[in-house]
Amino acid sequence: MPETPATSRRATHVTAAMVAARAGTSVATVSLVVNDKTKGRVSDENIERVRQAITDLNYIVDHAASSLARGTSNIILLVTPDVSNPFFGRVISGIQAEIGDRYQLLLSTTGEGQIPTAASVNQLTALRPAGLLIDAPNDAFLRDLPRETAVVLLDAPGDEDQAATVNFDLKSGVHDLVEHLHELGHRQIAYIAGRTGTETFLLRRRLLEESAAARGMVIHSADNSDSLINLDRAAEAFTTSWPEWHARGVTAVVCATDTHAYGALQAAINLGLRVPEDVAITGFDNLPYSTITSPPLTTVSLPGKELGRVSAQQLLAQIEGREVDLHPVLPARLIRRASTLGLSAN
Amino acid sequence: MPETPATSRRATHVTAAMVAARAGTSVATVSLVVNDKTKGRVSDENIERVRQAITDLNYIVDHAASSLARGTSNIILLVTPDVSNPFFGRVISGIQAEIGDRYQLLLSTTGEGQIPTAASVNQLTALRPAGLLIDAPNDAFLRDLPRETAVVLLDAPGDEDQAATVNFDLKSGVHDLVEHLHELGHRQIAYIAGRTGTETFLLRRRLLEESAAARGMVIHSADNSDSLINLDRAAEAFTTSWPEWHARGVTAVVCATDTHAYGALQAAINLGLRVPEDVAITGFDNLPYSTITSPPLTTVSLPGKELGRVSAQQLLAQIEGREVDLHPVLPARLIRRASTLGLSAN
DNA sequence: TTAATCAGTACAACGCAAGAC
DNA sequence: TGTCTTGCGTTGTACTGATTA
Secondary structure (H helix, E strand, O other): OOOOOOOOOOOOOOOHHHHHHHHOOOHHHHHHHHOOOOOOOOOHHHHHHHHHHHHHHOOOOOHHHHHHHHOOOOEEEEEEOOOOOHHHHHHHHHHHHHHOOOOEEEEEEOOOOOOOOHHHHHHHHOOOOOEEEEEOOOHHHHHOOOOOOEEEEEOOOOOOOOOEEEEEOHHHHHHHHHHHHHHOOOOEEEEEOOOOOOHHHHHHHHHHHHHHHOOOOEEEEOOOOOOOOOHHHHHHHHHHHHHHHHHOOOOEEEEOOHHHHHHHHHHHHHOOOOOOOOOEEEEEEOOHHHHOEOOOOEEEEOOHHHHHHHHHHHHHHHHOOOOOOOOOEEOOEEEOOOOOOOOOOO | OOOOOOOOOOOOOOOHHHHHHHHOOOHHHHHHHHOOOOOOOOOHHHHHHHHHHHHHHOOOOOHHHHHHHHOOOOEEEEEEOOOOOHHHHHHHHHHHHHHOOOOEEEEEEOOOOOOOOHHHHHHHHOOOOOEEEEEOOOHHHHHOOOOOOEEEEEOOOOOOOOOEEEEEOHHHHHHHHHHHHHHOOOOEEEEEOOOOOOHHHHHHHHHHHHHHHOOOOEEEEOOOOOOOOOHHHHHHHHHHHHHHHHHOOOOEEEEOOHHHHHHHHHHHHHOOOOOOOOOEEEEEEOOHHHHOEOOOOEEEEOOHHHHHHHHHHHHHHHHOOOOOOOOOEEOOEEEOOOOOOOOOOO
16 A cells, blocks of 8 residues: 655645545546546545545646646647737737636747747747647748647738638728828828738738729838837838938828837927828827827727737637637728828818 | 657657657667757767757657656746736846747736736646746735745835845835926825735835925825726826815826826826926836827836846746846836926926 | 776656546 | 556666776
């Protein structure tokens, strides 16, 4: 009869064996109880004894051992290009709200401006995550994706054939934006983005060009191959490009995110420009700060928390084998504020 | 001679055994190579053979198995009250930059306004994290901390006896702030915070009161027991409290974070108040948006990325048994902007 | 001869889950 | 009902031989 192997090495760490010893059952029974597989396997009395022992000893199933035995973990991996953008804070909130504590959210940031390598993707698979949430991926990353794992792509327009996606209705958002600018009399429009290669930013530009062309408007681009969503960089880009834009008659600057727009706003003001009289500025995201900038920012609202929430639902459905719409699209609404309004049509 | 057990169940998943088979060595040798413990144990030739096999097969050490065998994982857990505040984005960036890819950063959010329970703490320990980074903890949480794990508390003034900490020099920051307000003629000051029970917010208030008392100034508090760092809630708090504050002669509102200050700013403007002529407003953090609000925000700058970076260094030092200063303090500098300046001293 | 270093392997954990019994 | 047993994939310890100081 082996004694309880309690103080084998460290006095700490409660194992199923200790629980079993205390409850007077086998380890297998403990496992059945903690995993709710008691139906027809464990008597009510034993269930109760085990439960009691678990609370008495404060037992928690070891994550590593459980993952190893099962071949998969309860970790959900969120891969984002840049957590410092508050937009991702919203996304994360949405995910957390949805997954509760059954799964654990692990963050993996590809790092400032780094394109994720196959190696780093592999690092992630070593965790045997229950699922992968990948925000604003580029093509290189998608190629290396493990096919065995549940995957949802967030804000990855054009990748609908690769995996489940949750996208924004950018087309309609951009359409409204361009129409709005057109009505205000703008004909020459500049576009500031970062992170060349991120599909969603490229799409925003393509849609802009299409929508603009349909109305005889022209899009000019900032020549910044930035990889960050960064206020200061956007400000630099604006400052550098403005002389040329101005010479070409640009009167409105569309930015790929609100954060870029804040930078543009700052730069414009530093250059002594009046917004929107001299230049109108718009963004995407509708961060909370966009109501208190001077002037408040016209922007295409992208529901970040909703993105996180729906993506998580999507992923859980995959993991649990439920059927769902694989490509939901979230609305993108134009929010008109003073950074474009107030310009007299010319 | 056993064949390579390649297609045992799923054709996927490369194991050390496969690598060993291909390299013509034992599994143990493979382990030694991947863990860089070859010194005097593995010949250069075998190291090379194993390395080759690893790249050929694209082998990655399984996280669960490794963690189980070692009794600890390579996960670093960040516990934050609210990821949606962009301040945490900075902190996360700093941490990521420091830990590289040797460790994986796992996020655990205690949820909107939830005080973390002992149960949730235990959930975390099931992961056997290499270390814990805990931001702005409250006392209840600290009581349940596992003592065996490496822990660093971030922005946890007053908890220096509990664990390693990385704090801001709030005292000096608040001192400068109060002096600044005093010079501008303010005597009655209101304070808006969220998250009652978070030590750092309480301390900001205490320091404010001490500093103010020394100059014959008075602090009034908003009666909001909010638990969120949330622009809208702060706006509500301002709107609700302003009539009374105004009646008592309050001319300046100090907010516990910039995000709160944005809300106050918005509310003040909605009430038709001029900032800073009718009411001065200040924050803490110095988020990038504070330069482009209207007016730009006077704030106590708290270096968030630095906080993350230093905390991670601190944690790695603990994990690796190195000696370091256990309680570094990061500077908190007052940034004077238009939300307080421009008020004529009365 | 006795240590000590080097090279490499066998094997028992690690703690849990699931199928056989 | 419930337990036994095996396996998940790694890691570290103990061990074997051989060579060198």
